[in-house]
Amino acid sequence: MEHHRIIDHVPALRRYARVLTGDAWAADDLVQDTLERACRKWLLWRTGSNLRAWLFTLMHHLYLNQRRGALPSPTLDIDTLHEGLAAPPSGTDDALDLERCLLRLPAEQRAVLLLVALEDMPYADAARVLQIPVGTVMSRLARARVRLRELMEPATQAAAPPTALRRLK
Amino acid sequence: MHDSTPRPINDNDLHALADGRLAPQHAQALRERLGAEDTERLAAWELQRERLRTLHAGMAQEPLPEPLRSTAARLQERQDRQTLLWRWGGMAASVLLAFGLGWTLHGQWPPGHTGSATPLASAQRFAQQAAVAHAVYQPEQRHPVEVAAAQQEHLVQWLSKRLGRSLTLPVLTAQGFELVGGRLLPGENGARAQFMYQNAAGQRITLYLGALDGADTGETAFRLHADGPVPAFYWLDQGFGYALSGPLAREALLALATAVHQQL
Numbered sequence A: 001m002e003h004h005r006i007i008d009h010v011p012a013l014r015r016y017a018r019v020l021t022g023d024a025w026a027a028d029d030l031v032q033d034t035l036e037r038a039c040r041k042w043l044l045w046r047t048g049s050n051l052r053a054w055l056f057t058l059m060h061h062l063y064l065n066q067r068r069g070a071l072p073s074p075t076l077d078i079d080t081l082h083e084g085l086a087a088p089p090s091g092t093d094d095a096l097d098l099e100r101c102l103l104r105l106p107a108e109q110r111a112v113l114l115l116v117a118l119e120d121m122p123y124a125d126a127a128r129v130l131q132i133p134v135g136t137v138m139s140r141l142a143r144a145r146v147r148l149r150e151l152m153e154p155a156t157q158a159a160a161p162p163t164a165l166r167r168l169k
Numbered sequence B: 001m002h003d004s005t006p007r008p009i010n011d012n013d014l015h016a017l018a019d020g021r022l023a024p025q026h027a028q029a030l031r032e033r034l035g036a037e038d039t040e041r042l043a044a045w046e047l048q049r050e051r052l053r054t055l056h057a058g059m060a061q062e063p064l065p066e067p068l069r070s071t072a073a074r075l076q077e078r079q080d081r082q083t084l085l086w087r088w089g090g091m092a093a094s095v096l097l098a099f100g101l102g103w104t105l106h107g108q109w110p111p112g113h114t115g116s117a118t119p120l121a122s123a124q125r126f127a128q129q130a131a132v133a134h135a136v137y138q139p140e141q142r143h144p145v146e147v148a149a150a151q152q153e154h155l156v157q158w159l160s161k162r163l164g165r166s167l168t169l170p171v172l173t174a175q176g177f178e179l180v181g182g183r184l185l186p187g188e189n190g191a192r193a194q195f196m197y198q199n200a201a202g203q204r205i206t207l208y209l210g211a212l213d214g215a216d217t218g219e220t221a222f223r224l225h226a227d228g229p230v231p232a233f234y235w236l237d238q239g240f241g242y243a244l245s246g247p248l249a250r251e252a253l254l255a256l257a258t259a260v261h262q263q264l
Helices: A006-021 A024-040 A051-069 A073-085 A094-103 A107-118 A123-130 A134-158 B011-018 B024-032 B036-054 B066-104 B119-137 B149-163 B250-263
Strands: B177-187 B190-199 B204-211 B223-225 B232-237 B240-245
Touching: A006 A024, A006 A051, A006 A107, A006 B066, A024 A051, A024 B066, A051 A107, A051 A123, A051 B250, A094 A107, A094 A134, A094 B036, A107 A123, A107 A134, A107 B036, A123 A134, A134 B011, A134 B036, B011 B024, B011 B036, B119 B177, B119 B190, B119 B204, B119 B223, B119 B232, B119 B240, B149 B177, B149 B190, B149 B204, B177 B204, B204 B250, B232 B250, B240 B250
Parallel strands: none
Antiparallel strands: B177 B190, B190 B204, B204 B240, B223 B232, B232 B240
C-alpha cells in the first residue's frame, strides 16, 4: 500500500532537503515552505495521483527559486569550506566526506542523483519532479555518478584499502 | 528477448542495474553479458548508491519539528476534503469542485457585481472567448502567432507591458509541448494574450490570459469549460483569468493546466 498521509512523506522530504542543501536549518525551512505552498495549491493535487512526486515537485520549484534569488557565492563558500574541513584526519567520517563531495556537484546533477539513489525514485518520477525529459535525467545521472566518483577517489584511497571501487588493471 | 544478437550494453543499462530498476531475470541476463570494465563501473555505482542511502538515514525515526508537524496536519485536512469531493464527483469532479468551492472557499468568489455580470458568469465567458480564440488561430499555418518563439524575450516583454503585469512563459517541454509563440488579443476589460504550444504530433494548445473583473482575490480551482469548440480548463489567480484550451482528453489537458499553474 502506498503512503497516502502527508505526514508519512515529511521525513523523506527533510532528509532529501538536508542532503541537497547541506544545511539542517535551510532544509527544514525548505520543507516548511513546501508544505505551506502545498496548502495553497492543494486544489491541484488529484486524489490517487502520486503524492510523493507532487510534494517533491513543489519543493524542487522552491529550491530553484531560492537558488535564483541567492547570490552566486554559496558555491565558492562550499569550496572554501571544503578546504577548511579537509584538516581533520582523513577517513574519520565517511558520511561527512560523501556529503562534502556531493555539495561540489552542480546542483542539477545532485538533485537527480539524490532522487534516484537516496529516494529510490523511478526515472520517470524524477523527470516529473524536475520537469525535465527522462533523457536529461539519464545524462545528468551519468555525469553525477562519474563526477562523484572522481571526487571521492582521493578520500577513498587515503582511507581503507580500496576493494571493489578501484581495481587497477 | 530471444534475440540471437543482443543489442550492445549502454550506460542506461548500467544505471538501471545499479538502481535495481530491472526485472530480476532481465537483470541477471544483463549482468552475465557485462565486460570487465562495465562490471567494475557497475560495482562502483552500486557502492556509491549504497553509501548515499545511508546518509542521514536516522532522520526517518527522528521526531518532526512542531511547525512541520502542524503544517502537515493542515495540509492533510485540505487533502481529505478534496478526496471527499473527488469521491462524490468521480469524473465530473472538476464541475463538482467548482460548486463545492462556492461553499468551501466562499470568500474567493466575491459576491456578484450588479446585474448579470457575476464573476462566475464572466469567468465562463472568459473561457468561451479562450476556446474561440483557440479555434480561430490554431489552424493557421502561416501566421499562427504574431511573435514567434525565437523572439521569446521580446514576446514576454511586449505582452507583459500590454497586459500590465510581468508574465512568465510556462515551459511545457517535459509534457512534449514546445512554444510556437504568442499574440495580443482584445478582451472585455482590455488586452489579453494568447500563447500557443505544439507537440511533435502537431497538436496545438493555447494559453489565454488577461485581467478579469471580479477575480481580484485569491485563486480558484480548475473548471472545465466543455461547451466551446475545444475543451478548456480555466482558473482565476490574483485578478487574472487563465484558460488552457486544446483538442485533448480531459486528463491530458488537466495535467498540462496543472503544469502551467505550477509555473505561474
